[in-house]
Amino acid sequence: MIHEHGLECRDLLGNLSEFIDGGLDDETCEKLRSHMSGCENCRLVFDTTTRTIYLYQTVANETALPEDVRGRLFNTLKLDDLIKPTRRAHES
Amino acid sequence: METVAEFSLELLRAGDRVEFARLVESFSVSIYRLALQMLGNQQDAEDVLQITFVKAFQHLGEFEGRSSLSTWLYRVATNEALMLMRRKDASVSLDEEKSDDEGDSFQPHELADWTKLPEGDLLDVEARTQLEKAIRSLPVRLRAVFLMRDIEGLSIRDTGEALGLTETAVKTRLLRARLQLREKLSAYFGERLRQENKK
Numbered sequence A: 001m002i003h004e005h006g007l008e009c010r011d012l013l014g015n016l017s018e019f020i021d022g023g024l025d026d027e028t029c030e031k032l033r034s035h036m037s038g039c040e041n042c043r044l045v046f047d048t049t050t051r052t053i054y055l056y057q058t059v060a061n062e063t064a065l066p067e068d069v070r071g072r073l074f075n076t077l078k079l080d081d082l083i084k085p086t087r088r089a090h091e092s
Numbered sequence B: 001m002e003t004v005a006e007f008s009l010e011l012l013r014a015g016d017r018v019e020f021a022r023l024v025e026s027f028s029v030s031i032y033r034l035a036l037q038m039l040g041n042q043q044d045a046e047d048v049l050q051i052t053f054v055k056a057f058q059h060l061g062e063f064e065g066r067s068s069l070s071t072w073l074y075r076v077a078t079n080e081a082l083m084l085m086r087r088k089d090a091s092v093s094l095d096e097e098k099s100d101d102e103g104d105s106f107q108p109h110e111l112a113d114w115t116k117l118p119e120g121d122l123l124d125v126e127a128r129t130q131l132e133k134a135i136r137s138l139p140v141r142l143r144a145v146f147l148m149r150d151i152e153g154l155s156i157r158d159t160g161e162a163l164g165l166t167e168t169a170v171k172t173r174l175l176r177a178r179l180q181l182r183e184k185l186s187a188y189f190g191e192r193l194r195q196e197n198k199k
């Protein structure tokens, strides 16, 4: 599909990562936004990709280091005397 | 998700145990999480975690800067994870594959708009299993880039340094990883959406 400004769907796809990460100049961003406002498929690919990343980040944020794993790590490193009481149990 | 704690390189280079313990506290979750997602096995992830910090302690004198220090940890962890994977499957590699060059191989196909599903649905037990399945099915060369960049928050440059890749290669792989995960999740959530609408 070719749209105004000569910007095509594959231009959006090629720039998708940098668009998501905010690494593009204002002019390119504007062109991509304007393309998406008229191209349902690209808007959808953008939305679902952003959501995909968000879901993985959310799940990863919940991953804590299991207490026993942490204990054995400090033990292996001979740092037992320096192991701090768990902070994460209250913080998260 | 990069930790913001500052470390005294001077103390670390001098082998200061307290400072080293702080470093371990700061990075152990990230390293464990990375190894766990690379390997999908808690015991293997723990082995990688231990080896990484044992090596870090042995090489403290060589660190030149904070960035190089975290990149170094991620690099060692990835290499150890890859070695463990190769013991089970000798073909595991970070190298480019021929199929990577087939231009349109990552063209989006699944176009369901599942983003409006409630967050409770997107993150329920079944969905989490699918998230896990999707990332485990990614080729390791793509998975490693996605984990470092999108999960651990390394820059494109640091990801490249940790994996021995050019920035261009990191960018290409990151896009492919994101699009492949999007594709797999879209297939799954799209199906759920259809079930939802039938009700």
Ligand SMILES: [Zn+2]
Binding pocket: A001, A008, A009, A010, A012, A035, A039, A041, A042
């Ligand atoms: Zn388009």
